[in-house]
Amino acid sequence: AQTVTQSQPEMSVQEAETVTLSCTYDTSESDYYLFWYKQPPSRQMILVIRQEAYKQQNATENRFSVNFQKAAKSFSLKISDSQLGDAAMYFCAYVNYNSNSGYALNFGKGTSLLVTP
Amino acid sequence: AAGVIQSPRHLIKEKRETATLKCYPIPRHDTVYWYQQGPGQDPQFLISFYEKMQSDKGSIPDRFSAQQFSDYHSELNMSSLELGDSALYFCASSPTGGSTDTQYFGPGTRLTVL
Numbered sequence: 001a002q003t004v005t006q007s008q009p010e011m012s013v014q015e016a017e018t019v020t021l022s023c024t025y026d027t028s029e030s031d032y033y034l035f036w037y038k039q040p041p042s043r044q045m046i047l048v049i050r051q052e053a054y055k056q057q058n059a060t061e062n063r064f065s066v067n068f069q070k071a072a073k074s075f076s077l078k079i080s081d082s083q084l085g086d087a088a089m090y091f092c093a094y095v096n097y098n099s100n101s102g103y104a105l106n107f108g109k110g111t112s113l114l115v116t117p
Numbered sequence: 118a119a120g121v122i123q124s125p126r127h128l129i130k131e132k133r134e135t136a137t138l139k140c141y142p143i144p145r146h147d148t149v150y151w152y153q154q155g156p157g158q159d160p161q162f163l164i165s166f167y168e169k170m171q172s173d174k175g176s177i178p179d180r181f182s183a184q185q186f187s188d189y190h191s192e193l194n195m196s197s198l199e200l201g202d203s204a205l206y207f208c209a210s211s212p213t214g215g216s217t218d219t220q221y222f223g224p225g226t227r228l229t230v231l
Contacts, residue, residue: 035219043205045160045222091159102173104150104162105209105220 004094006108013082014116020067021077021111023092029053032096034068034075035105040088048090051075079113087115119143121210121223129229130198138193138226142210148172149191150220151183152207160207166191167213198230 003026013019025034036048051059051068058066063083067076079086092108122141130136142149148167152160153176162175166185177183180198185191195202205225211218 037222042224043154043227044224045207045209047219047221050219098173100173101162101175102165103211103218104165104173104175105152105160106162107159109159 004092004106004108006092006111008111010112012114012116015082015084017082018078018080019082021090023075023108025073025075025094029096032094035093036077037091037093038088039091082115084115087113121208121221123208123223123226125226126224127227129231131231132198132200134198136195136198136228138206140191140208140223142189143221146210146212147189148211148213149185150209151193154205154207200230203228203230
C-alpha cells in the first residue's frame with residue numbers, strides 16, 4: 001500500500017517570505033501522480049498543484065512550485081511571497097491505480113500553515 | 118467555471134437515523150469519488166463511480182450505500198447513523214476514471230450526529 005508522510009504538523013511563515021512544506025511517499029510504482037491540496041478554514045479542498053511522475057520538470061503555478069525528487073520519493077511544496085490568504089491546511093496526495101481503491105487519492109496527514117503579518 | 122455541487126451543506130441527525138447526501142459533478146465529468154474527513158483527519162476514500170457503475174470501494178461501512186444516476190449525480194445513503202459518522206463528506210469529480218485526471222472537490226457536507 002502506498003503511504004504519504006508529511007512530517008511537519010505545523011509551519012509558520014511571515015508575510016512575503018518563502019516557506020517549504022515537506023512530503024515523502026512510499027511506492028513501488030514508476031508511474032503515478034502527486035498533488036498538493038489546500039484546505040482553508042472554509043474546509044473547501046482546493047487544488048494547488050500537480051506533478052506527473054514521468055515528468056522531470058518541476059511543476060509551477062504562480063507563487064507555488066514543487067521540488068520533485070523521484071529517486072528520494074520526495075515532493076515538497078514551496079510557497080513564495082507568502083500571503084495571509086495562504087494560511088490553511090496543506091495536504092500532499094498520491095494517486096496510482098490500486099486494485100482495492102482504484103484511482104482514489106491517498107492523502108498525508110496534512111501541514112497546518114500559519115502566516116503572520 | 119462550474120464546480121462540484123453538494124447538498125445539503127450542513128445536516129444534523131440523531132443516532133440511528135438515516136441521511137442522504139447528494140453530489141452534482143462538474144458538467145461532462147463522468148467519475149465521482151466520495152471521501153470522509155473526520156475532525157483533524159485527512160480525507161479517507163469511501164467509494165467511487167464511473168459511468169454510473171460502482172468503480173471501487175474504500176473504507177465504507179456496510180451501513181452506507183451509494184449510487185450514480187443517469188445524469189451522473191451521485192447520492193450517498195447512510196443508515197443507522199452513529200456518533201462516529203460525524204464528519205465532513207466530500208464529493209469529487211473528474212473527467213474520466215483515469216489517474217491522469219485531477220479530482221475537483223465540492224464544498225463538502227458537514228454531518229453532525231447527536
